Amino acid sequence: MGIHQKVVVIGGTGLIGSKAVAILREDGHEVIVASLGNGIDAFTGEGLEEAISGADAVIDVSNMMSFDGPVIRNFFDTTSRNLTTVEKASGVRHHVVLSIVGTDGLVANPYMSGKQAQEAAVKASGQNYTIVRATQFHEFLETLATSYTVDDTVRVPAIDFQPIAADDVAAALVSIALGEPQNRTIQVAGPERAPFEVLMGQYLKAHGDQRVVVSDASLGYFGAAVNKTSLVPDGEALSGAITLTEWLGRQSRAKIEESV
Numbered sequence: 371m372g373i374h375q376k377v378v379v380i381g382g383t384g385l386i387g388s389k390a391v392a393i394l395r396e397d398g399h400e401v402i403v404a405s406l407g408n409g410i411d412a413f414t415g416e417g418l419e420e421a422i423s424g425a426d427a428v429i430d431v432s433n434m435m436s437f438d439g440p441v442i443r444n445f446f447d448t449t450s451r452n453l454t455t456v457e458k459a460s461g462v463r464h465h466v467v468l469s470i471v472g473t474d475g476l477v478a479n480p481y482m483s484g485k486q487a488q489e490a491a492v493k494a495s496g497q498n499y500t501i502v503r504a505t506q507f508h509e510f511l512e513t514l515a516t517s518y519t520v521d522d523t524v525r526v527p528a529i530d531f532q533p534i535a536a537d538d539v540a541a542a543l544v545s546i547a548l549g550e551p552q553n554r555t556i557q558v559a560g561p562e563r564a565p566f567e568v569l570m571g572q573y574l575k576a577h578g579d580q581r582v583v584v585s586d587a588s589l590g591y592f593g594a595a596v597n598k599t600s601l602v603p604d605g606e607a608l609s610g611a612i613t614l615t616e617w618l619g620r621q622s623r624a625k626i627e628e629s630v
């Protein structure tokens with residue numbers, strides 16, 4: 371391992387957070403798992419000073435799922451301002467936050483407007499930071515399938531998709547957090563790009579799901595109009611290693627192991 375660091379993971383019990391915590395621990399770093407359930411609230415500020423004191427880096431992967439624009443913007447803006455204020459007072463070297471590829475082009479989607487508010491608060495904070503924008507997680511495909519289903523047909527927008535495994539996102543975040551702040555935005559995406567309907571079809575087939583997938587150019591992304599490249603990186607991006615095929619294989623092997 372490199373130099374031993376103390377890292378606070380805000381949202382450390384969530385999908386990405388728990389994976390980042392595991393990688394950091396495996397690498398011998400000191401980790402504070404911060405979450406509501408652990409009495410640390412980035413929105414009210416409860417427990418933040420104690421948790422962050424003496425930390426080298428903070429990784430913010432907290433989340434609130436809401437499509438109420440003012441509510442979600444207030445959550446991401448307030449949590450980011452609270453975190454960066456405490457970090458600056460405590461001399462924390464690096465704030466890393468996980469955002470979403472394409473956020474600024476999709477602000478008609480209330481959740482994306484929240485992510486934009488989060489990015490803006492971090493940039494304006496005066497704290498040294500790296501914003502990491504990821505594409506949709508493989509793990510998010512189930513939610514997307516449900517959201518886009520009408521009468522047993524999954525109608526998805528006619529766009530390119532480049533999903534990434536949560537394991538790859540967590541590994542990228544940890545590696546970036548342990549390094550120097552870049553005070554810029556970095557993109558990270560899965561290793562393959564394909565039409566959304568192709569990847570959705572592959573996902574459903576692997577689950578024996580009979581729903582038909584249709585590409586529909588009139589559809590947007592949760593309230594935002596989209597074009598072919600709205601959800602894939604523009605320009606340079608770090609690449610995850612785990613393809614959807616590989617990830618589906620791992621899921622089915624894990625299921626088999628669980629059942630024996």
Ligand SMILES: NC(=O)c1ccc[n+]([C@@H]2O[C@H](COP(=O)([O-])OP(=O)(O)OC[C@H]3O[C@@H](n4cnc5c(N)ncnc54)[C@H](OP(=O)(O)O)[C@@H]3O)[C@@H](O)[C@H]2O)c1
Binds near residue numbers: 387405407411413471
């Ligand atoms: N889904 C995607 O495809 C995608 C793509 C790119 C980026 N992202 C971003 O990835 C991030 C992480 O998502 P995820 O799926 O890993 O989240 P998640 O599984 O929903 O976990 C959310 C975490 O945030 C914690 N939390 C919620 N409110 C908090 C608060 N006020 N103070 C402290 N902790 C709080 C939760 O704690 P408790 O469990 O104790 O409540 C939990 O640990 C999100 O910001 C999301 O925007 C998602």
